[in-house]
Amino acid sequence: MADIPTPFPQPDRDTAKFWEAQNEHRLVFQKCSQCGSIRYLVGPLCPECHSFEHEWAESSGRGTIYSFTTVRHQTHPAFVPPYTVLLVEMEEGPRLVAQLRAPEGTEVVIGAAVHVEWEDHEKQSLPVFELDE
Amino acid sequence: MTIRNKAAIVGIGQTEFSKDSGRSTLHMALESILEALADAGLEPKDVDGVVKMGANDDLYEIDLLRSLNLPNLRFFNEVPHGGGAACGTIASATAAVVSGMAGVVITFRSLNERSERRFGVSTIGGGMTHWRQYYMPHGLVTPAQWVAIFGQRYLHEYGYDTSALGHVSVLTRKHAATNPHAMMYERPVTLEDHQNSRWISEPLRLLDCCLDTDGACAVIVVSAEKAKQLKSTPAYIAAAAQGTGSRAEMMTSYQRESLARLEESEATAAVLYPLAELEPKDIDVAEIYDPFTPMVLMQLEAYGFAERGKSPELFRNGKLELDGETPMNTHGGHLGEGYLHGFGHIVEGVRQIRGTAVNQVPNVKTCLVTSGVGVPTSAMILSKEPY
């Protein structure tokens, strides 16, 4: 497989605070100052009321599995199968993509409760999910 | 003012589909364009419009224009959003010829998607910008993996196992098996073959994924009036439309209410059928964009052939077979013929209307063709006669 570097988020002027918080092991979402809606993906404008004003609200880090895939065919040198990527519906509403950290063979069920843990990488700390006890 | 039946596809061209074309995408595009022009009885000097799909190729339109040497060119544009653009190029060409901005418009697609630039293998790394920053660092890096998240949710919400996906694979491969142009000619598969094929990204197996392909297709669009003066049998464009959905991303629109349906396709259908003054029951043949099997199920529902969650029954009841109510992907589609970003579907739709397809359905009067899904999309309805 070709020599391709590991992907990492490249923060921009819109998303920098989102990623900076993750380097401090905090998951944050934008909250509209005008209508109160949580917006994700990160962006400059509230799609609901078109206000630019927002604050950053910290997530509880808890959610439930909304969907998932277990990757079994390697397509990138940085990601060696098998691994499971979850789409988790967070308590605050947004659905977040991150890998499941669990022993291989752990059964994954839609609706199962999970919580965020953190893994530090060279360029950026990233969330992973663990199943609740 | 309506575009209904005011334009027609009068020429089609298509190279062989293979794993290694041995030539450039520019070379293949030119071959297919010259073939389409000859099919219509036209020459490059007659062309005054070119519409290109915008994404994921290494073909520079300026090189194409210089090669063709088009002295009368006055209309050119590019339609965005990957495979979602295929019928969008026809919609744009239609707008041009109906409004009089152009008279003869080329649209085309050319890919060395197997030998040079495989979409199914991630070739990028390092700093990820835009939507990619949220997915690529977590190992969600290819279309199959992005679509698996939708497919898993569809199966979960409607209580199906993966055999519901397998039926799509079996049907398309059956049609490809009798199409000599298809990469999977004479290679049908069974449901057991599907279930035994290796996992790619659960719930998707190898046989749920389209074929990496080299090839090119081109079509020529003119006004209905001009079509009458040409030698070929026109496929009238009863309607062509584009549509998108809420919180749209490129194949990862995971923030929207439901991942078990395709908002973009529903929005397109809501424009397309009224424009054509037709209903799903009026469609004689359906060429449905099939990158991955779950996307076929959700489109059949979006375009009104089944209620939400019920499309797997269409396969079990034989309704999409060549002798069924609405024969689907008569050429074998992306899963069996080859992946030309929706243009194989367009060319096959024209052949079905002309009556010249290898798996010809008798008495075809209308054909639905859809384009790339999970992205802003497009579709069209072709008609044998203007009405």
Ligand SMILES: [Zn+2]
């Ligand atoms: Zn707001």
